Amino acid sequence: MAADGTTVPAPRTVRIDSRQMRAMAHPLRLRLLGRLRTDGPATATALAEKLATNTGATSYHLRQLAEVGLVEEAPDLGTGRQRFWRACHEVSSWRGTDFEGDADATAAAQWVEAEQVSFQADYAARWLAAQQRYPRQWRDAASLNDALLTIGPQRLRELTGELFEVVERYRRDTPADEPDAEQVIAFVNLFPRIEQEQ
Numbered sequence: 001m002a003a004d005g006t007t008v009p010a011p012r013t014v015r016i017d018s019r020q021m022r023a024m025a026h027p028l029r030l031r032l033l034g035r036l037r038t039d040g041p042a043t044a045t046a047l048a049e050k051l052a053t054n055t056g057a058t059s060y061h062l063r064q065l066a067e068v069g070l071v072e073e074a075p076d077l078g079t080g081r082q083r084f085w086r087a088c089h090e091v092s093s094w095r096g097t098d099f100e101g102d103a104d105a106t107a108a109a110q111w112v113e114a115e116q117v118s119f120q121a122d123y124a125a126r127w128l129a130a131q132q133r134y135p136r137q138w139r140d141a142a143s144l145n146d147a148l149l150t151i152g153p154q155r156l157r158e159l160t161g162e163l164f165e166v167v168e169r170y171r172r173d174t175p176a177d178e179p180d181a182e183q184v185i186a187f188v189n190l191f192p193r194i195e196q197e198q
Contacts, residue, residue: 014070014089018105021094023068025108028053029061030115033070033087038183041074041086120187137180148193156190163188 016024024030031051036042042050048058062085065071069088077084096113099105124144131139151159167186174181 012089013091013093016092016094016098018099018102020068020070020092021099021105021108021112023064023070024092025111026061026064027115028057029065030112032058032061033065034119036071036085036087037090041077041084043082043084047085120189123185124187160188160190163190 044059048055074084074086
């Protein structure tokens with residue numbers, strides 16, 4: 001329930017299968033899916049403009065994502081020849097072990113995860129470059145943190161679950177009229193510390 005008393009639905013989540021992972025492992029498809037999730041439904045033309053590509057490529061890759069159930073047409077939004085597309089889910093999830101035995105899906109997952117790391121670094125760098133243009137209240141509230149823990153895989157999994165429960169609570173309980181609200185990206189990365197090889 002949101003702070004204003006209304007019920008906020010849980011985000012639609014998909015556990016990515018091998019076909020979906022292979023389909024996502026393409027630079028434009030990953031960007032299209034991300035835009036539809038963050039910005040909402042859009043036409044292929046509008047997406048092409050936002051992503052500096054052409055409408056033909058955008059339309060083709062939207063159809064590829066639709067074939068595996070990651071995006072869908074939104075006929076209720078279209079008028080005439082305008083075709084709107086929307087993401088089928090707000091959240092994609094998978095585990096590194098989901099694709100064992102499928103070399104192509106494993107390679108696709110590794111590529112997608114590497115793109116996620118690049119995406120996270122890019123957004124963090126953008127914040128660092130732009131933060132002085134934000135009011136002090138935003139600069140005080142934003143943070144880049146790290147911590148070193150010594151725990152086993154079971155407790156690491158529990159920690160991950162608890163952190164995502166907190167993030168989900170904030171997504172769910174945000175009042176519709178919160179002053180100065182902006183989209184905020186929350187990155188949660190938890191993995192063993194590996195020293196750089198000499």
